[in-house]
Amino acid sequence: MNETLGKRIAQYRKAQNMTQENLAEKLGVSSQAVSKWETDQTCPDILLLPQLSGLLGISIDTLLTGEQSPAVQLIPEGSRKPLDQLVMHIIMNDANGDRIRINLPMVLVRAALEIGLSLPQIAGRGLEHIDLEKVLQMAEMGLSGKLVEMEEADGGRIEVVVD
Amino acid sequence: MRVYIHEKDGAALRIPLPVGLFFNRLTAPLAFILLKPYLRKYNVSLTFSQFCLLPRALRKAKRCLNGTPLADIAEKDGGHITVWL
Incomplete structure (x- = not known):
């Protein structure tokens, strides 16, 4: 389990074969913003969480806590x-x-x-x-x-x- | 509905499809007549009253998706298609 939100975003983004640019484009933010999330300099806006977790193929709980919910x-x-x-x-x-x-x-x-x-x-x-x-x-x-x-x-x- | 097509060569195309135009009370009968040949082709038995259920379902579905794409297709060669309701 990755310890920080940023590491989890990066891990699940790579698992979906997406680049930072792809993810940024789909969320309507800049790729620099995604880069900052992944290096834990900033956090994504709370309103983006449903869309972000959907794109990463995980639940919001898994994104925020790193704990996988049962299948x-x-x-x-x-x-x-x-x-x-x-x-x-x-x-x-x-x-x-x-x-x-x-x-x-x-x-x-x-x-x-x-x-x-x-x-x-x-x-x-x-x-x-x-x-x-x-x-x-x-x-x-x-x-x-x-x-x-x-x-x-x-x-x-x-x-x-x-x- | 919006369709976004991103070709592997970098070309991008955004197509807005105003579903509301086809699914309002005035245009629904006309849209249904235009749809009929395709329903027969794909062997779908859809009555006009069933067709009229779709707009409400689509509105609810749009609220439910809340910005998440309806479909997201990423091709191996780099092409990408995204559809939003």
Whole structure:
């Protein structure tokens, strides 16, 4: 576990194959700002944390504390977020090196299911074996975290995370 | 909706797609008529009343994402596509 926020930002940014410039551009800040965060000279604005953690593929808790939350957890009924505030993250790392990240709010997933769309129609190839309705049911039951993990024969990897 | 395309050679293209224009009460019937051939092509059975559910879902989804991209595609060769709601 890295000790400082800056080191964690650098570590997870590199894990996502992003340069400081890439991250800065996506967040709408200068690359110097990202450099200062990573060397612990300054901290990112609190309003940037949801977007920053989303881009780094981790939760805000993990970003701030360095503690990894369990892969899957059952949230007690009183502490659950409403379904409309949950997001389904589809992370696809192709064997050929392409990276695809899709952040689908559950409200959109539910609307798509009502219409009769399936996951490949929403999010593209390789997802035909994922039962979107089951993922929605698990989220409704309060399950959060990495609900699906698939490794393809050609080395590609697909993860579905709900949080 | 905004689409940002960054080519591997450094060229960048920003495309604003005003979804609100297609999804308001006046233009929705026209948009649905234009969409029909594609729905048939991809075998999606969407009725007009279901189509009208989409604007509300999209508005809620935009609030939920709060600035996070809807899709972020990074190609091996350096190309990059980002889509915001």
